[in-house]
Amino acid sequence: MKRTNEFLAAVSEIPNITAFAERIMIHWHLDRNTAYDVLLAIDEACTNLSTHAKTASGEPIMIILKMRKCFGFLCIRIVDNSIYYDIENAPSPDIQKNLSGEKKGGFGIFLIKTLMDRVKYKRTNNGNVLTMVKKIR
Amino acid sequence: MIKTKDTGDNIVVYLRGRLDVHMSGEIEKDIQKLIDENPEKSLIVNLSEIEYMSSSGLRVLVAIMRILKTNGQNLKLCHLNAAVKKIFEVVELMDMFDIYETEEEALRT
Numbered sequence: 001m002k003r004t005n006e007f008l009a010a011v012s013e014i015p016n017i018t019a020f021a022e023r024i025m026i027h028w029h030l031d032r033n034t035a036y037d038v039l040l041a042i043d044e045a046c047t048n049l050s051t052h053a054k055t056a057s058g059e060p061i062m063i064i065l066k067m068r069k070c071f072g073f074l075c076i077r078i079v080d081n082s083i084y085y086d087i088e089n090a091p092s093p094d095i096q097k098n099l100s101g102e103k104k105g106g107f108g109i110f111l112i113k114t115l116m117d118r119v120k121y122k123r124t125n126n127g128n129v130l131t132m133v134k135k136i137r
Numbered sequence: 138m139i140k141t142k143d144t145g146d147n148i149v150v151y152l153r154g155r156l157d158v159h160m161s162g163e164i165e166k167d168i169q170k171l172i173d174e175n176p177e178k179s180l181i182v183n184l185s186e187i188e189y190m191s192s193s194g195l196r197v198l199v200a201i202m203r204i205l206k207t208n209g210q211n212l213k214l215c216h217l218n219a220a221v222k223k224i225f226e227v228v229e230l231m232d233m234f235d236i237y238e239t240e241e242e243a244l245r246t
Contacts, residue, residue, distance in 0.1 A: 011158050011159055012159060014157055014158055014159050015155065015157070015159055018157075018189075033220075036189075036220050036223075039189070040191060040224070043157060043158075043191045044191060044192055047157070047158045047191065047192075047193060050158065051158065093228065095228070095229065095230065095233065098196075098199050099199060099202070099203060099233065100203070101200075101203050104196060104200070105192065105193075105196045107192035107195055107196065107228050108191070108192040110227075110228060111192055111224065111227060111228065114227050115227065
């Protein structure tokens with residue numbers, strides 16, 4: 001089964017990205033709760049790229065999603081060609097500002113960091129690599 | 138197109154399927170239109186048929202609550218499944234919303 005796939009960073013592609021990840025996790029017989037957490041983390045990371053990320057020259061942003069399972073951990077790698085955005089140091093969402101309308105959202109990165117056991121960000125020459133690790137049973 | 142039921146003081150909104158970034162914009166627009174057409178009514182959002190919700194869905198619910206409060210109306214949520222409830226708990230929004238187990242309970246309170 002294919003465990004790596006490339007997608008255009010676009011809102012319309014999010015269901016395809018999560019469907020691809022879901023198929024792999026069904027194949028691996030992951031429990032429902034763990035699979036949901038992983039799907040959500042992938043969704044949030046790819047949604048951020050689709051709605052906020054930019055490239056220097058305006059070319060489309062591509063997302064490569066790689067999933068790997070080893071030693072009781074699921075490793076998800078999301079590679080993209082956008083301009084630097086340091087997810088590790090993103091601020092926590094401000095609930096009061098969201099409720100007052102002063103700020104919208106900011107929950108996605110917080111969800112990723114909370115639901116995954118490890119989140120690592122690396123800038124490369126061509127873009128970014130986000131690695132998320134989830135312990136599996 | 139969202140499914141709704143007018144109960145007098147409230148409108149019950151039935152959301153179904155995926156509440157992710159792909160669908161949330163359209164749902165937000167539909168609910169905004171519903172609020173504009175019924176400014177004197179509160180909303181009960183029934184989430185029993187939501188299979189999946191991301192933070193984009195959460196953002197829509199926060200926006201709806203803000204609009205209703207500005208109008209002097211309320212937003213109640215009911216029938217949250219375990220996965221949806223978990224998102225609310227993780228981002229510590231459970232106490233910010235009026236959440237009920239069933240639609241009947243939300244209508245009664």
